[in-house]
Amino acid sequence: MTEVVDASGIAPGEVLVDARGVKVHFPIKSGLLIDRTVGHVYAVDGMDLTIRRGETYGLVGESGCGKSTFGRALLQLEELTEGSVTLGGVDLATLKGEDLRRQRRHMQMVFQDPLGSLDPRQTVEQLLLEGMQAHGLASDKKGARDRLVELLDAVGLPASALSKYPHEFSGGQRQRVGIARALSVDPELIVADEPVSALDVSVQAQVINLLQDLQEEFGLTYLVIAHDLAVVRHISDRIGVMYLGALVEEAEADDLYAMPLHPYTRALLSAIPVPDPVVEDTRERILLSGDLPSPANPPSGCRFHTRCPWAQQTRCSTERPALRQVTIEGLPGSHRVACHFAEGIASGEIQRHAVEAVLTEPTEAPEPAPHAVPGTTLLPED
Amino acid sequence: MTDSPRRPMPGTPSHKKARLDALASTAAPSGSSGGSAGGGVATAVSDAGRVASGEGVSLWMSAWRRLRRDWVFLFGAAIVVLFIVLAVVAPLIAPHDPATRVLIDQVNRQTNPVPGPQPGHPLGADYQGRDVLSRLMVGARQTLLVGVLATLGGLLGGMTLGTLAGAFGGWVDSVVMRVVDVLLSIPSLLMAFSIAAMFRSPSQWTVILAIAIVQVPVFARLLRGSMLAQRHSDHVLAARALGVRKGPIVFRHMLPNAMGPVIVQATLVLATAIIDAAALSFLGLGNPDDRSPEWGQMLGNAQPYFDSHPHLAVYPALCIIVVALGFTLVGESLRESLDPKSRR
Amino acid sequence: MSTPLLEVDDLSVRFTRQGQEPFTAVDKVTFNVAPGEVVGLVGESGCGKSVTSLAIMRLLARRGNQVTGSVRFAGTELLTLPDAAMRDKRGAELAMIFQDPLSSLNPVVPIGVQVSEVITRHRGENRAVAARQAAEMLDKVGIPDPTRRLKEYPHQLSGGMRQRALIAMALACEPRLLIADEPTTALDVTIQAQILALLTDLVEQSGTALIMITHDLGVVAGLCDGVNVLYGGRIVERAKRHPLFAEPRHPYTGGLLGSIPRLDGDRDARLFPIRGSVADNIPWDHACAFAPRCHQEGEKCRTVAPDLLPDEEARTDGGLRLLRCHYPLTAADRQRIEEGRA
Known part of the structure; x- marks a missing residue:
């Protein structure tokens, strides 16, 4: 890719993305004439994550x-407050302007809202051509046109779609256009942010299958970001579970389901409805009490301790657990968890107890559109 | 018929894909002779669903299709077209030269300052004996000129400022917007007077300039707001992620999508510009040379005779009202058809 | 009842x-x-x-x-x-x-x-x-x-x-x-x-x-307790929940179930989606609205609108089971799809 050599000693062949200590804090501003920063939303607060070439994380x-926010920070669409992100050995966080823009060829994004992420006044042809032009891939007109038809074919759309506008497609077709656009610059990494959650169930499956086929065809590496653990488990090789700005558990997809270690992962797994009444009738549910605490004022110690049914008197509220390997019989080394008492919980030594719900006022967590507009506050606006 | 004829390579997704695709296409259910039903079965949709053939319909195009059936728009547009046609051909069809004092011999300052309607002069003449009908018809041209040029001037200035503020954000935005705020805090007509009065000799150009400057902050603020909304939209983020350069992002993605409200505002401003021009002329800040008539100016000149001969004021006022209504109706229906929420 | x-x-x-x-x-x-x-x-x-x-x-x-x-x-x-x-x-x-x-x-x-x-x-x-x-x-x-x-x-x-x-x-x-x-x-x-x-x-x-x-x-x-599956404004299948999920009869119901990745399912099993989208529907007048998207489509599907009729060929668990389909999914069909996915 480029001549920059990473000095941190990671085997460059296997690892494509390496994010270290990524923090993204959004200032909360207030004031009539002059904006003062009155606090921060700790949207991402210390994420370490590596993605191997060709895998789906x-x-x-x-x-x-x-x-x-993490997905965007990875693509340098959000400024990092702290930390580094390397892609194929290139440190992205230090790049600026034109250098960064050229790197964008190698990393692309698929959005949640297929309509909102396509410019309504551009035809599919213009939309697909744009990225290629920006990276000098469309100098030959005939060749570019052939490539567009190829791209559309890869995502299952006919060539007649080229002259259409986004509003003339169904939701699933739009998402296909969005995927084709991401593919148009021949990237290595695709960050898919909730790629199917805006789609109808029957269409979700089409897009999931398509993403899998494309990965195989083009040797892509995916970071799939989603709230639906069933979808994530289906398409991922490895899964990271995030809670309030940091990973709480990371494991191979099958391991995570077979032996969830973190209390939050357990609750999440038990909360997801399974379309099978037999399973539903017999499943044990771990109901969490209360809501997600505000990321502007995260709890001390383990961020989950306010809702954790296994929380202990010691350490949980004072010491923030790091992601670590635990020694449990039959557990592979790739399975890591950020819980002080993971061993005790897994062995049954520590039992569940009731948790008093703590109410949190919504600070309108800036998850979907965290762009702080100058002169406005991030306080509840509705 | 159930299984793909291909050599099995168990476990690999591509094999599964082929097998499932085969499964999906062999639609024949048990007990029926699948595929023999003629055209029907053959038109089963592809995985992605059907895409209509033919050219796409752009947002402008679909807005136009909606407008074509909107009687409010058609009515407004008819007035506007009539007005423009009149402005173009007026000198050819006007019965008299608007500057010639054809009825000056009937004017008597004491007994008959304004000649009334008579054969050949259905609306009579003004205090200088000039034919009112001809002056109204020819006046359409000046009025249109003032309205269009003032609006265009305001639009250009406002777009420049709004684009700067919306595209760069940050301190550029702050500086531009504070200036705009100051301009907006001055009552618009007062500002137009002040600007027009600054020039040594008023002319039609000073009127246009004054009104244009007054409209600049309105357009700037409007465009800046919708540019900022675009700036935070997913499709702009997508373009950034794609590595598109800043220029194309602003001019290809942000500006065209932010223009809708501005265009609507422009049609509404056209109407107010004509009224403002009339006000300036009325107050004596307009074009002093009344040989080429303008409605606002005619209205202003009718002032001394308003008690005795109100028709001198009523005719140009009616013209202004009707034309302003035309532009307003066009603007309002444009607003509705461009609004994404009312689409479909 | x-x-x-x-x-x-x-x-x-x-x-x-x-x-x-x-x-x-x-x-x-x-x-x-x-x-x-x-x-x-x-x-x-x-x-x-x-x-x-x-x-x-x-x-x-x-x-x-x-x-x-x-x-x-x-x-x-x-x-x-x-x-x-x-x-x-x-x-x-x-x-x-x-x-x-x-x-x-x-x-x-x-x-x-x-x-x-x-x-x-x-x-x-x-x-x-x-x-x-x-x-x-x-x-x-x-x-x-x-x-x-x-x-x-x-x-x-x-x-x-x-x-x-x-x-x-x-x-x-x-x-x-x-x-x-x-x-x-x-x-x-x-x-x-x-x-x-x-x-x-x-x-x-x-x-x-x-x-x-x-x-x-x-x-x-x-x-x-009971589930009504709607498609294109009409009920296409009704059953108690256990029989519905165990033996979906309408291809649409089956398609929905095949489209959902299950948390407890086989991760390697490929999803079997319904093709197209609601935009591909045809009017119910003389056809089944679902026909263009249906994997089970047969000759009657585009000429005769199916009625919602009692369905006795599948498990009912003592409840009323209704179906609006000319060519419902059979156990063999479901088996075939399962094998294709695995």
């Missing part, structure tokens, strides 16, 4: 956990 | 909007709800499930909507009821909760006032009593510190708490029927689990009948 969490 | 609480009979809603082609959003929908029963209406966007519920509640605007058929609630015909009488019933005997709790609550009125308003309106209680009952209600739906919450405004509550407040409002007068229109779609999964558990508890305790409208088959699987 699933990042799962609930709204407000910072997963979308 | 006991006498039904709600009988919906041939309910149709036709949109006749100016400058648009008339469109039948709900097409002769017929179903019953017994007292205390939980009935699911399932389908994707545009299948008419929400319009059905709005028609039952008489919440559709008169203008531009033509509602025909009959909706009998405890023997009273609702569609012809005078507006005032209908207003008395709404909130007192039938209540509804919506997908977006924020826009369903009045943003400038405290929660407590909004809940107690329902009580004063329908029960004629004085304000002090109503406020006390409102606090009890909030407590019942699991809002901590209810007396303090009474004075708070909707924006001060989180999404989950707002939905709880809305449920409190809906259940304040102990209605006999609650219609929940995608009540958890806007919420996170852990919050969804809380709300579903709450709804199940409340409905069981009070014997309220529930119509659950959702696109999520997972929600239906754990909650509903």
Whole structure:
């Protein structure tokens, strides 16, 4: 890719993305004439994550956990407050302007809202051509046209779609156009932010299958960000579970389901409805009490301790647990968890207890559109 | 018929894809002779669903299709077209030269200052004996000129400022917007007077300039607001993620999508510009040379005779009202048809 | 089965909007709800499930909507009821909760006032009593510190708490029927689990009948006694939940189930989606609207509109099972698809 050599000693062949200590804090501003920063929304607060070449990494969490912000920070669409992101050995966080723009060829994004992410006044042809032009891939007119038809074919759309506008497609077709646009510059990494959650169920499956086929065809690496653990588990090789700005657990997809270690992961898994009445009738539910605490004022210690049914008197509220490997019989080394008492909980030594719900006032967590507009505040506006 | 004829490579997704695709296409259900039903079965949709053939319909195009059936728009547009046609052909069809004092011999300052209607002069003449009908018809041209040029001037200035503020944000935005705020805090007509009065000799150009400057902050603020909304939209983020340069992002994605409200505002401003021009002329800040008539100016000149001969004021006023109504109706129906919420 | 609480009979809603082609959003929908029963209406966007519920509640605007058929609630015909009488019933005997709790609550009125308003309106209680009952209600739906919450405004509550407040409002007068229109779609999964558990508890305790409208088959699987699957404004399949999920007969139902990645499923199994989208539907007049998207399509599908008929070839578990399909899925078909996916 480029001549920059990473000095941190990661095997460059296997790892494509390496994010270290990524923090994204949004200032909360207030004031009539002069904006003063009165606090921060700790949207992403210390994320370490590596993605191997050719794998699908699933990042799962609930709204407000910072997963979308992290995805954007990874693509340098959000300024990092701290930390570094390397892609194929190139340190992206230090790049600026034109250098960064050229790197964008290698990393693309698929959005949640297929209509909103396509310029309504551009035809599909213009939309697809734009990225290629920006990276000098469309110098030959005939060749570019052939490439567009190829791209559309890859996502299952006919060539007649080229002259159409986004509003003339169904939701699933729009998402296909969005995927074709991401593919148009021949990227290595695609960050898919909730790629199917805006679509009808029957159409979701089409898009999931398409993403899998394209990965195989083009050797893509995916970071799939979603709230739906069932979807993430289906398409990911490895899964990271995020809670309030940081990973709480990371494991191979099957391992995570077979042996969830973190209490939050357990609750999340038990909360997802399974379309099978037999399973539903017999499943044990771990109901969490209360809501996600405000990311502007995260709890001390383990961020989950305010809702954790396994929380202990010691350490949980004072010491923030790091992501670590635990020694449990039959657990692979790739399975890491950020919980002080993971071993005790897994063995049954520590039992669940009732939790008093703590109410949180919504600070309108800036998950979907965290762009702080100058002169406005991030306080509740509705 | 159930399984793909291909050599099995168990487990690989591509094989599964082929197998499932085959499964999906062999639609024949048990017990029926699938595929023999003629055209019907053959038109099963592809995985992605059907895409209509033919050219796409742009947002402008679909807005136009909606407008074509909107009687409010058609009515307004008819007035506007009539007005423009009149402005173009008026000198050819006007019965008299608007500057010639054809009835000057009937004017008597004491007994009959304004000649009344008579054969050949259905609306009579003004205090200088000039034919009112001809002056109204020819006046359409000046009025249109003032309205269009003032609006265009305001639009250009406002777009420049609004684009600057919306595209760069940050301190550029702050500086531009504070200036705009100051301009907006001055009552618009007062500002137009002040600007027009600054020039040594008023002319039609000073009127146009004054009105244009008054409209600049309105357009700037409007465009800046919708540019900012675009700036935070997903499709602009998508373009950034794609590595599109700043220029194309602003001019290809943000500006065209932000223009809707501005265009609507422009049609409404056209109406107010004509009224403002009339006000300036009325107050004596308009074109002093009344050989080429303008409605506002005619209205202003009718002032001394308003008690005795109100028709001198009523005719140009009616013209202004009707034309302003025309532009307003066009603007309002444009607003409705461009509004994405009312689409479909 | 006991006498039904709600009988919906041939309910149709036709949109006749100016400058648009008339469109039948709900097409002769017929179903019953017994007292205390939980009935699911399932389908994707545009299948008419929400319009059905709005028609039952008489919440559709008169203008531009033509509602025909009959909706009998405890023997009273609702569609012809005078507006005032209908207003008395709404909130007192039938209540509804919506997908977006924020826009369903009045943003400038405290929660407590909004809940107690329902009580004063329908029960004629004085304000002090109503406020006390409102606090009890909030407590019942699991809002901590209810007396303090009474004075708070909707924006001060989180999404989950707002939905709880809305449920409190809906259940304040102990209605006999609650219609929940995608009540958890806007919420996170852990919050969804809380709300579903709450709804199940409340409905069981009070014997309220529930119509659950959702696109999520997972929600239906754990909650509903009977399930109606809607497509293109018509019911295409109805069964009790166990037989429906064990043996889906309509290709659309089967397709939906094949489209959902299961948390406990085989990760390598490929999803078997329904092709196309709702935009590919054809009119029901002389065809099956689903035909263009259907994997089971046969010769009759585009010439004869299928009727909703009792289906006795599959498991019924003693309930009524109905199906609208010429070529339903058989055990062999399901087997074939399973093998293709694995």
